[in-house]
Amino acid sequence: MLGSGFNFFSIGLDILSIFPTGSRTFIFDQIFSVFLYLGTLVGVVVIAYMVIQAYRYREGSNLDSSEEDRPKLGELPPHSTDGKKLIKSLLLSAVVVIALVVWTYGSLLYVEQTPTQVEDSLTVGVEAYQFGFIFTYPDGHTSTGVLRAPENKVVILHITSRDVLHNFGSADLRMKADAVPGQISETWFIAESTGTYQAACYELCGAGHSYMNAEIIIMEDSEFELWNATKTNG
Amino acid sequence: MKETYQTDGGHSDGHGLPPMYSIKRWLVTTNHKDIGILYIITSLFFLVMGGVLALLIRLQLWLPRDPGEGILSAFAYNQSVTAHGLIMVFWFLSPFAFGFANYIVPLQIGARDLAFPRLNALSYWLYLISGILLGVSFFQGGTFNGGWTVYAPLNLPTFTPQIGATSAVLALFIFSVAITAGSVNFLTTIHRMRAKGMTLLNMPLFTWTILLTVWMMLFAFASLLAALMILSSDRILGTTYFSGTGTQGSLLWTHLFWFFGHPEVYIVFFPALGAMAEIFQTFTGRRIVGRKWFIAALVLVTIQSFAVWMHHMFLTGINLEVKTIFMITTIGISLPFDLMVFSLIYTLLKGKIQFTTPFLFAFGGLILFIIGGITGVFLGAVVLDYEFRGTYWVVAHFHYVMVGGVTGLIAGIYYWYPKITGKMYDEFIGKISFILYFIGFNLLYFPLFIAWETPRRVFTYHPSLIPWHQIATIGAFILALSFAIMLYNFYKSLFDGEDAPDSPWKYASTLEWSLPSPPPLENWEGTPTYENGFLEFLPEKKIKTDGGETIHEK
């Protein structure tokens, strides 16, 4: 099946560079920029074309003011033979859209496979509840509302919910997954610099939804090791 | 089989219906034109209700709010976003479109009424009481407050205990029953009751979109009905479909809801598309380019609409293979829409375009739909969707496409206003309303793309996004003003508008424009037919039966 057995990490770098890979932030920014550029271009071209043609063919301009072949009251639609231009335009737009999406598929595969492919990672459990998040580290230590992780390391998140359907996501780190009660959703991120990042719940979950946040504190490797060794529950 | 309508030329006795100025008339009528008017007026009332909720939401979002700040409490805010969505999608959009469908479709196909007139009236009254029930729900401890998508298990009494939430669910349930009855009615009518020569391919595009809309409704709303019945049972009878964590209750709801929910967005858009197609033809003076392809595209979307629903569930932990399939089907469904957009644009060429108010709204609506559609492609790329989930990118996208659809329906109301009321609306005020509408719309929704990282359904956000949210709030009030002006125009023109001719529009070709404005109760004398390739009205024939009674056979 698609993806399973198709191992990106064993393919040459030249192919890798077509599909953005790396941190989630990098992937998103690259793809989003391309889409934004192309989307704006297409939108501007199409709308400009529309507006210009509407102006050119306004009643009163001298272009084709014949009364022949205009719709008449009580007529049935004639058997139309036109449509060639239409099909050409459709094919062109189909090629663009399909190419775009196929291009993103490479990055999707990369994002989906990273948790299984990467060797050195930190796995943290995330339990969402009304209205906060509890993080559980590999050694069983838990913390509420703050996730600490080292920079430049893949952090794999196993996300679930204790009550209703929540969502855990960070705009800064371009990572997000639903927190579904009774199952575990997996996602991951890699932070390329230290600092404090914001995370929040992105699915309406009750009165406290607006303030259901968490902080993700990215620390230097050594700092994280120190914290990890000396932390206590709470 | 004998026709059982009495259709003497005089129509003097009103066939048992009281006159139009009496209240009783409106309570007992089963005539499709009356019911169309009832739907239009009632749905406009719900538009105002949903719009007020939107203004409250935008006021709350003027600034990021700390707990307790702003005009709405968290509970009230959540009810507002929920009710705004429910009211606009269910109680405004489709009924508004079906007001026109009721009035116009029988005229366009040459039928005297719908197949089941009393059932039609029942659909309307059930719609009205469902809206009343929703209104009452606000006073039963608060209405539902978990978003119009009613996700589980938030929708259960453990998390949403107020009785008003149950009423809201029941209101939506009975609304869905009314819709199902309406689909049966319209399907029977459009399939069986067309005039001679009015083959399916010859039907006007508005009737086509209504036909496909009701096909989608028939099957999609059955899924919603099941979801709502099960939810009502969980809430009232204590069953545990949606609360089971070991049995994926949460995911079950998302499947049932979105199997309905995706066709639903085309259900609300299609009638607008049909109106836009007719209006483009009438005011460009050009027949729709590639009409057969347009119809094929509509049929394709109708079928494909049932195969994309999991793109609303990309983050719910479904596996990669399934995500890939739905990514493909989602991109696939954008293609017929591309074709239809191109078709409308190419219809402009070699036209003699009149920039009347209906055309301005239809043209503007197409622009808005194009912007919305392009941003939808972003959402179809799964790896981007991961980030857009639950943000204002989604909100801005669907408001552009859906309210773009509303724009098309507003074009329809200006287009058919003379036919329905017999009066011309004020063209100058109409143009003013369009300018304000277009400015307000884009001031409201475009900044939401820029501020897309704002999470949905919250009232606090990053301070850097404040200017965009404030522009949006101002835009909302300008949009609201344009609606007020539009409604004022319609009201005032009833009294001092010019009398409308049969067809105020030079290149209008469909049957309704050959009738007086407004048409008489029986629509026409004789029988409309297209059997000779163009519209004619054959005179009635009188024949005698054995019993000596005169019956009129058509």
Added chain:
Amino acid sequence: MGVKQFMKNEQKTQHIETHASIWPLFISIGVLIFLLGLSGINTGSTLYSSLFVIGLLIFSISMIGFGAQRFQGPEGPFGESWPFQGVENMKTGVWLFLASDVVLFGAFIGSAIFIRVAYGWTSWTPVPDDVLPGLINTYLLLTSSFTVILALVATEKKNRYGAVAALTTTFLLGVGFLMNKGIEWNHLYHQGLWLSTNVKTSTFFLTTGLHGAHVIGGLVITLWLIYRAWNGAYLEDNRTIEYFGLYWHFVDIVWLFLFPLFYIL
């Protein structure tokens, strides 16, 4: 005037059309009051309970009025009717309604299957410990589908007593189905198994309950048909019997899916 008198008048006069009917409004009012009552039924308050009962009453009376009113929509022949040329309006409507009902039951059955797969298909034992009541119900319903056909045949042969007898048998078989189900459910209830007990009972009782509601609806209509057939209706025009037969066969076929799913597999 009473319903009987009203209907006698209708049979005497030619069908003169009006475009008027008060029943859609009254039915809707009944539904509104009923649903208002239903929303708060669990509070046990007198207000909600009264609304529930009053609404149900208004609804029922209005439905009778609706059914009794002689009202005919536009009849054919029409011009273009593809692809339903041979199927007249009422029959087309019934088929479309049934198509929607298929999707409705499909969603209920799909939900039960979804839940059972998530639970673990093989570790799920059926709720009823005894297959026999379900099996008897299957036979009862199948037979009643046959008797409906007998009723149709009787009307073709203009046999008034035959039609009434066949319809009454259908009714009795349907009542037998419901009584048998009632005994079965009572037995389960006393085992501590009811709607809210667990997710298995939830799917069992709600899905078969929805089916049971369809049976009840069908039996109400059957009573109406018996009353009309006794007065000689349907001998000239038996389409109503045919349409009811379609619905009743549908109800039967749904049971043929529910029985294996909830009793055997």
